[in-house]
Amino acid sequence: MEAIRTILCPVDFSPATERQLAFAADLCRLFGAKLVLHHNLAVAPPGAGVGWMWSGEHGGAPSEAGDEERLRRLMATLPEGIEVEAKITHGLPSTSVVTVGELVGADLVVITTHGKSPEEHTSVTEQVLDRARCGVLALHEAREGEAPERLVAAGEPPRPVVVPTDFSKESMAAVECAFELARRLPLEPHLLHVVSPGGVAAKATSEEPSSALAEESRRRLAELVPADLDGRVFVHVGVGDPGHEIAAAAERLVAAFVVMGEHTRAGWRRWLTRDTSRAVLHEVRCPVWYVPGTAA
Template sequence: MTMIRSIVAATDFSPGSDAAVERAVQLARAHGASLCLLHAFDVSAWHSLRRVFDAQRLTMDPPPDVRMRQRLTELAAALATQTGIEVDASFSVGDPESAIKAYATAHTPSLVVIGSRAEPAMSGLGSTAAKVLRSPTCPILIVRSAGARPYDKVLSAVDMREGSVRAAKAAFSLFPAAHHHLVFAVQLELDPWGISGNSRAQIPQMLDSMHAQATQELQQLAQSLAGLAVHPVATDVADDVPARAILVRAAELPADCVVVGHHGEGAMSESPLGSMAQHVLHHTLRDVLVVP
């Protein structure tokens, strides 16, 4: 099992980032990991505010960057006192995406935790989360739900390619006490214009064969991961489009967290983030772990 040594939580003090910090604290305590609170002071946003609001009020002493740095430092100190874990504060000036990527590159944390958007109850992703997910260097946990009880049910999307297997393993390392569910979506791709009568008759047999092979492979993976989990590992093979299968199963469980590999259905997508992963991220209200 991979050791979880350090966790980073990006915060702009919005409700969404507050939920991310709560989750990061819970995971840091569970793993005995250190925690870093990261805030980037966006100068361009500050200049925009000055153009809209009363400049004199917005430039009162101390300056806003100093106030934000102090607020971040105080939050880190309060969390360290409350939890007993090591909590540091990292303050930078610039856009949040660059700050998160620079910190992750320099310090190689085990996990970066980000709120999905300023208001976590809303679906979709905010601009910061979407930009960070374009080319992550470590697992990224996108948090939507407030309240940081340990995850009970974690669903991992698996297609048996290296990226999805690596994502499932990361989920077991991060959430060993959860009930883990592995889902493999089997989709038969056929050219409708090239299907003859004989081919049509063979479709059920082809689906049965694919389903049986997927079931065997998924069960073998579950057995290999069983030693990393507290509870038995559940497996499910769905005859459906991958993104829809994941969303449906996540709602049925219901899952607390959905786990996807960064390239989803494949690395040939126009975006570095695979189409299946993008669909899940934009259409679920559950937390999502994305593993590069």
């Protein structure tokens, strides 16, 4: 797992912002990372005009001044000891997020998805996943009456984390990320491999029975568990559609989040397809952490 030194947190001042900021702050304290708050003002032609948050004597436009003050108030709520700065942009939301991420050298983007997009359109979160070069932690809006979650609440027992893998290099980056998080936090990684209903998955042939393939998959999953996490990592083999099986496992285990390898920017391999990533993003209620394959 690559070091996380800078975390980008794009905010829109919606009710989801509080939970998003809490997650980002927890991660900053965990990794000793710098936090960059980002707000995009308006939709403009393609491209993003990026400006550092200016000093107090800067006049600025009324709308910019108002949002600058809202960013300052957010910054004031952060725990002491977190290095933080802010950016305001004008442009297409996804372009602005990706551009700011590259400018500040972000290692992780913490973003909130506001629901499933129409079939003919992609959401801002999906566009960021397509184009970002760093990891992306996608949160969901809390349901009405639902208390905002934290990354890990103080004093609670270890929480499950679902980690799907097809044993490719890309998905192994997510496995290593989950293991590193488990070393730092009270988390229990649950490794998951999904085989097709016919018993054919990845390199398997149609002659291989499903039971034999499942046992082979469990063996390979067990071999991934490092000695220092023995007894804290669990292995599962699912049968069916990968996206559905991942979402079902997350619901069944009441997962803290899902950690998935290689987001859509570079293309997915085997059953970790673009459709799978979107299905997981929109079917699960817990956060989804997408880890680039190059992070291994």
